Amino acid sequence: MAQGSILKICTCRDQDGKKLGKRCPQLRRAGGAWNAHHGKWGYQLELPRKVDGSRRSLRRYTFDSKDDAAKDRDQALTLLALAGDDTALATEIADLLQQVKAGAPMPDRDTIAKRVSAGLPASVDMTVGEYLRQWLESRRTIEPSTIRNYGCHIRVHLIPHLGAIPLVKLLVEHIAAMFTAITDRNTAIEVARQSEDPQIRATVRGIRTTGPASMQRIRSTLRKALNDAMARSNNRLIDFNPAKHVELPSAKQPKPRVWTDKAVARWRETGKRPSPVMVWTPQQAGAFLDYAQDHDIALYPVFVGIMHRGMRRGEALGLRDTTVDLHNALVTVDLQRTTVGYDAVDKKVKSESGNRTFALDSFTAAAWRAYLTRRAHWQQVNGSTWPTTGWFFVQPNGEKWHPDTVSKRFDSLVRRAGLPPVRLHDLRHCAATYLKASGADLTDVKELLGHSTITITSNTYTSVIVELQVERDKAEAAAALVPRRRRPRDA
Structure with missing residues (x-):
């Protein structure tokens, strides 16, 4: 590659108005x-x-000195x-060099x-959006749910707010501004929901707000992506991870609350739940299982198992x-x-704590x-079309x-x-609450639920047992705590 020539020129002009350049006698x-x-130093370099x-x-x-000109030329080379x-x-880099303005570094x-190592054009800054798309594509070996x-x-939050920013110029302030915008959007949604104008309420129907826990997960995704940008072998794309330094509200898990008579009355009046996580009283739980047994016998044993165990x-x-x-x-x-x-x-x-063995109470065992x-009758009815899967709970046609x-x-x-409404997952909270109320200690509850630490169990359930304190034996009593309607036999 030609090394180029270094010389000095000026902007003086002759009597005809032409620049003298390097011919100037001064x-x-x-x-x-x-x-x-007089004059400025510079260089001329043949490009691809x-x-x-x-x-x-x-x-x-x-340039003011020959050394400065030589240094700039060497940078170009x-x-x-x-x-x-x-x-x-080489053509791309030459295009880039010609785009540098006079006096600019x-x-x-x-x-x-x-x-270049990332496969991007040499003349274009890698944006946050470009990097995140590339990073997501490289993560295909992890769990599909995590990828999703x-x-x-990335699609809903990070690219719309940060995508156009050059990766190397991403700052804490940019990320903080994104979360401020998300919070402002939450406020706008809530205001629209409370509007007396049905057309305004309709504009946010079905639109969810982004809560503190979701914000923490969004930041976690960005933090992981930027950590990988810092850890790339040979070529670190960035030297600082601004996502680590953004402060967000604590994403505390909501405490379970019991559907007391007062809470039910208020819900029927306003439609509002006291907490996103609600626990039925034993009487309400028994009423549900009775109803499920009468109206959905195929799934009834699944609900029994979740409710009691x-x-x-x-x-x-x-x-x-x-x-x-x-x-x-x-x-x-x-398995799950x-x-x-x-x-x-x-x-x-x-997790290892989730991989566990536990005892069945006699009521659940009888229902199963x-x-x-x-299930044997369903299989007999379906004959040769019944699939052999080995799964315990299946539909009447044998499918999972x-x-x-x-x-x-x-x-x-x-x-x-x-x-009163609860989520299916809340039956798990019911089981834990009834078990604790029946006399089991938190270690028993932790082991049954498969929690990794007893802190999770304590923080979640110690506040909901006041109304359910009774003395019973542990697993057996937890099932007996749920009253059921008498039947001629357990169908």
Whole structure:
């Protein structure tokens, strides 16, 4: 590669108005030395040809000393050397050099090297949006549900607010402004919901606000992506992670509250729940199970298991015949059936504490035995079309349950039964509350629910047992605490 020539020129003009450039006699003193008070130093460097094959050169004459000109020229040569034998990249870098304005510094060599290494054009700043899309694509080996969450955060929040900012210029202030805008949007949604104008209320129907927990998860996604940008081997894209230094409101989990008579009356009057997480009284729980047994016998045993033994929805649907031992009244949880988007997927439970074995109470064991009798009848009716899956809870046609179907049918049963609303997951809270109220200690509750620490159990449940304090034996008493209507036999 040609090293270019360094020379001194000036802007003086001759009598015809033409610039003298390096021909100006004032550039040198009488003895031939350079005149330090006249002209500017610069250089001329042959550049890679244009796309059309035409020749071009880089000329920069804005320097006060020969050393400054040489340093700038060497920076240009260093940038051109990044291309190696890649002629297309050499043309891109030459285009970049010609775009640098007179007097402006040359682009930083390491910054351009990072762009080139990332597969981006040398002449374009990598934006936050470009990096996040590239980063998400590189994360395809992790859990599909995690990928979906990352993608949602990037698409809905991060790119709209931060996408156009150059990655290397992303600041704490930019991220803080994003969360301020999200908070302002939340306020606007709530104001619209309270409007007396039905047309205004209609504009936010079905639109969710972004709560503190969601904001924490959005920041977590950005923080992870920026950490990876700092940790890239050989080429760190950034040297500072601003997402680590953004302060957000605490994302405390809502405390479960009990549907007392007073809470139910207020809900019927206003439609508002005391808390997002609600727990039925034992009488309400018994009324639900009675209604489910009469109106959805196929899912009734699933609800019994969640209500009495505190399983998550996915854990109950992930049971297999090999993990349910009704003879010894023992159940092992090691798989879960959950969703990614709307697609149902089967996978191992998330944590070691979630992988657990627990005892069944006699009531749940009896309900599950009756279920197996019904399941055998379903299989006999379907004959050769019955699929052999090995899953414990299946539909009457033998197919596995879709988790969302189970939740929708639960919600429908609650509405039709006229009971105050709870989520299907809240049956797990019911189980824990009844167990604690029946005399079990927090360690028993922690082990049953599969919590990783007793702190989680304590923080969640110690505030809801005041109205449910009774003396019972542990697992057996927790089931007996739920009153049921007498029947000739357990169908």
